Amino acid sequence: MKLEVRIHGRGGQGVVTAAELLSMAAFDQGLHAEALPSFGSERTGAPVMASCRISDHAIRSHDPVSHPDILVVQDLTLLRDSAVLAGLPEDGIVVVNTNRDLADLVKGGLEPGPAQRWVTVPANDLSRELLGRPLPNTALVGAVAGITDLLGPEAVASAIRRRFAGAGQGIADANVRLAEEARHLVMSQARGSEAHA
Amino acid sequence: MLRQLEGSRAVAETVARCRPHVVAAYPISPQTHIVEALSELVASGELAPCEYLMVESEFGALSACIGASAAGARAYTATASQGLLFMAEALPNASGLGLPMVMTVANRALGAPINIWNDHSDALSQRDAGWLMLFASSNQEAVDLHVQAFALAERLSLPVMVCMDGFVLTHAVEEIDVPAQDQVDSFLPPFAPRQWLDPDEPVTIGSMVGPEAYTEVKYLMAHRQLRALDAVSETAADFAEAFGRDSGGLVRRYRTDDAEVVVVALGSVLGSLADVVDELREEGVSVGALGVTCYRPWPVDEVRRALRGVPRVIVVNRAVAVGSGSILGQDVRLSAPRWTTIHDVVLGLGGRPVTRDVLKRLVLDVVARRLGSEVLTFYDLDRDLAATELARELADASPPSGEGR
Numbered sequence: 001m002k003l004e005v006r007i008h009g010r011g012g013q014g015v016v017t018a019a020e021l022l023s024m025a026a027f028d029q030g031l032h033a034e035a036l037p038s039f040g041s042e043r044t045g046a047p048v049m050a051s052c053r054i055s056d057h058a059i060r061s062h063d064p065v066s067h068p069d070i071l072v073v074q075d076l077t078l079l080r081d082s083a084v085l086a087g088l089p090e091d092g093i094v095v096v097n098t099n100r101d102l103a104d105l106v107k108g109g110l111e112p113g114p115a116q117r118w119v120t121v122p123a124n125d126l127s128r129e130l131l132g133r134p135l136p137n138t139a140l141v142g143a144v145a146g147i148t149d150l151l152g153p154e155a156v157a158s159a160i161r162r163r164f165a166g167a168g169q170g171i172a173d174a175n176v177r178l179a180e181e182a183r184h185l186v187m188s189q190a191r192g193s194e195a196h197a
Numbered sequence: 198m199l200r201q202l203e204g205s206r207a208v209a210e211t212v213a214r215c216r217p218h219v220v221a222a223y224p225i226s227p228q229t230h231i232v233e234a235l236s237e238l239v240a241s242g243e244l245a246p247c248e249y250l251m252v253e254s255e256f257g258a259l260s261a262c263i264g265a266s267a268a269g270a271r272a273y274t275a276t277a278s279q280g281l282l283f284m285a286e287a288l289p290n291a292s293g294l295g296l297p298m299v300m301t302v303a304n305r306a307l308g309a310p311i312n313i314w315n316d317h318s319d320a321l322s323q324r325d326a327g328w329l330m331l332f333a334s335s336n337q338e339a340v341d342l343h344v345q346a347f348a349l350a351e352r353l354s355l356p357v358m359v360c361m362d363g364f365v366l367t368h369a370v371e372e373i374d375v376p377a378q379d380q381v382d383s384f385l386p387p388f389a390p391r392q393w394l395d396p397d398e399p400v401t402i403g404s405m406v407g408p409e410a411y412t413e414v415k416y417l418m419a420h421r422q423l424r425a426l427d428a429v430s431e432t433a434a435d436f437a438e439a440f441g442r443d444s445g446g447l448v449r450r451y452r453t454d455d456a457e458v459v460v461v462a463l464g465s466v467l468g469s470l471a472d473v474v475d476e477l478r479e480e481g482v483s484v485g486a487l488g489v490t491c492y493r494p495w496p497v498d499e500v501r502r503a504l505r506g507v508p509r510v511i512v513v514n515r516a517v518a519v520g521s522g523s524i525l526g527q528d529v530r531l532s533a534p535r536w537t538t539i540h541d542v543v544l545g546l547g548g549r550p551v552t553r554d555v556l557k558r559l560v561l562d563v564v565a566r567r568l569g570s571e572v573l574t575f576y577d578l579d580r581d582l583a584a585t586e587l588a589r590e591l592a593d594a595s596p597p598s599g600e601g602r
Contacts, residue, residue: 020370027201027372034371039313039364060335061469062365063552 002031003150005052006065007140008084009074012044014137017163018072019050021141024159025151026054034059047078054150070144073097074123074136079110091115095143095186097123097136119143119189121182130178131171142179146186153180199374204336204366207373208301209234211340213244214381215299215347218270218388221250221261225280226313227363228303232275255280259287259300266296267402269393271347273298277363278305278319285323288356292327293418294403295391297350299343300328303363304464306547314548315363317463318516320492321524327418329357329425330493331445334467336366336373338490341444344376345432347385352432353425354391360492362465364548376440384439422494429491447496450503452478453485458563459504461487461529462513466544466551470513473556484560489525500532511540511563513551514573522573540568542576549577 005022009015019035026033031054038049051065066087071094078084079096088094090113098105099122102112112118121143123136138160145151157176164172200207209231212220220239222232238244248265252258255276262272276284281302291298302320306312320330329349333339339361346357361367376384392402406414426447433446449467452474453459460470467488477484487503489496504510510533512526521527526541533539540563545551559576562568568576575583 023370024201032372033201034369036369037364059371059468060471061553062335062362062369062465063469063550066552066554 002056003054003070003148004065004068005054005070005072005144006068007050007052007072007074008078009048009137010044010078011042011046011048013048013074014135015048015050015074018074018137018141019052021138021156021159021163022052022144022151023054024162025141025145025155028155028158029150029152031056031150032059034062036062036064038064068092070095070147072140072144074140088116091117093117093119093147095119095121095140095147097121097140099125119147119186121185123182126181127178130174130181138175138179139182142182143186145179146183146190153183156183198377199372201370201372203230203368203370204339204361204373205230205368206234207336207340207375208343208361208367209238210375211343211381212273212299212301213238214376214378215273215344215385216244216271217247217273219248219250219262219265219272221252221258221265221272221274223252223255223258223274223276223280225255225277227305227315227367228275228277228301230367231301231303255283256287259284259291262298262300263287263291263294263296266291266298266390267294267392267394269388269390269395271351271388273300275301275303277303278307278313281319281323282307285326288323288326288328290403291356295354296356297354297388297390298356299346299350300356300358301343302358302360303367304360305363312547313363315365316515316546316548317360318546320358320360321516324493324524327355327422328493329353329355329429329491331357331359331429332463332490332492333359333361333366334449334465334488334490336361336369336371337442338444339366340373340375341436341440341442344381344384345436345445348435349425349428349432351388353421353428355421355425360464365465374442380440384436426491426494426496445490447489447491448499448503449488449490451486451488453487453503453507455483456485456507457483458509458511458560459485459487459507460511460513460556460560461489461500461525463489463492463515463525466513466515466556469551469553469556473553473560476553477557477560482560482564495528495532497532500529501534504533504537507537509538509540509563511542511559513545514541514543515545515551517543517546517573526573538570540570541573542568543573544576
């Protein structure tokens with residue numbers, strides 16, 4: 001296994017599509033990947049989870065990701081449920097959709113593990129800017145690409161274009177820009193924290 | 198050519214390439230994406246000529262397929278769970294009448310209680326309906342089995358059910374090689390019905406058979422089903438030659454040769470099992486897996502051969518015969534050599550994920566003799582929750598009239 005990603009969000013936030021996009025980007029780069037959605041009661045706002053497993057070997061199992069290398073939380077309120085973090089290793093990475101920064105979250109009661117890396121991405125704000133509404137998934141896909149070496153920006157862009165091909169004027173382009181912006185944001189965040197260390 | 202796409206989509210495209218004349222569609226989670234994708238292919242003209250029937254229920258869907266097949270058309274439908282039950286009356290009619298057709302069952306639990314997630318209780322509840330039943334262990338195999346299913350159905354003049362785990366396979370997006378139209382055309386000849394309703398040469402399909410001949414008819418049906426075992430193997434071999442892929446067949450062994458423990462299962466859990474087998478083998482545990490691909494007819498000889506010399510067998514049951522015990526487990530018991538210890542285990546009902554962690558723990562429990570073999574074990578049961586509820590239920594057992602309350 002090279003990379004296992006688990007995405008948590010609410011119905012209507014594009015969780016399933018996010019996992020698909022990651023898997024398509026990986027496939028475009030010659031890797032093996034699967035996206036597995038996990039539905040609760042299907043309604044807008046209900047918790048949704050999706051897994052994406054990427055590997056350089058053919059993938060045989062279809063069970064959901066139990067030990068995520070990267071956890072994506074598309075809705076901050078989901079962190080109230082500790083099960084969302086289940087299986088996260090000590091050095092796991094969590095990407096959270098929020099316009100607050102980590103220090104602020106900690107003040108609010110978040111207890112990140114000492115070796116964990118928490119990345120905050122204002123995905124709702126970014127998508128409001130570029131798409132006109134808060135749809136955080138493609139931004140968070142870009143953020144994941146900014147964290148892992150496995151997925152290059154071209155592969156993410158081509159996956160987005162393919163997925164949103166029939167979506168109408170400029171939608172695919174806007175989403176590609178959104179993913180790119182989030183990716184840069186995360187990478188500069190990482191560089192910034194390295195500089196401080 | 199490998200493409201990254203959703204399992205349902207791949208199945209729909211494959212079914213379209215099998216050139217069905219009639220698709221009878223009624224939606225139900227988790228197969229709806231299949232019939233929706235087929236409707237797009239018919240609407241765009243990519244699948245033509247094809248009559249796409251929006252029927253009023255699953256019973257309508259299967260009845261339409263029966264009528265279509267009787268009229269000489271290649272027919273297809275898809276369903277799951279309560280939908281399969283809704284067409285239950287028509288299932289033995291399709292097989293009893295000897296009408297070829299293919300149906301995808303996107304395996305889903307039965308209600309009540311309502312549960313839309315994956316287990317095998319739907320298909321297994323209809324195991325005696327006289328249909329051939331093939332279980333896919335992966336999306337690639339699901340795609341391949343549909344091509345084989347049409348060939349088998351028409352060769353045997355019997356209906357074939359292709360089972361694939363709902364959501365787990367149907368909604369997974371992964372790399373799948375969808376056979377090209379020319380490849381399918383070479384493999385699957387045009388439908389040449391053995392019998393069909395023709396106004397110019399009238400026949401009756403489906404007569405009444407009284408006590409004087411019913412037994413003979415059923416005996417011949419049973420015989421034909423058993424002959425199907427050979428046809429299933431041959432079709433898989435033909436498929437391997439034509440497409441270069443090992444898909445279908447009766448059973449699939451994985452590292453069972455010198456195994457001390459073999460896990461028997463149906464469906465997608467076999468993928469996880471392969472990973473677990475490899476991991477445990479690295480740790481020195483002599484374990485293997487046996488996938489049953491052709492569930493009906495039951496390949497008794499192949500299962501017996503695969504389990505010969507294996508001291509311990511674990512059967513993973515993703516359905517329970519309420520009031521009786523296991524289903525797959527009982528089939529395995531019938532086939533296993535007499536000295537085999539069989540651990541019958543229930544796992545993954547109603548969509549509870551069968552993870553590699555739980556499978557690994559299961560094998561290790563058996564190897565360490567921590568799991569009994571005399572009873573059916575609900576292995577992933579929340580024992581505390583069940584115990585609490587049971588205590589309440591048993592204490593609550595007052596007469597319905599409310600005497601003494």
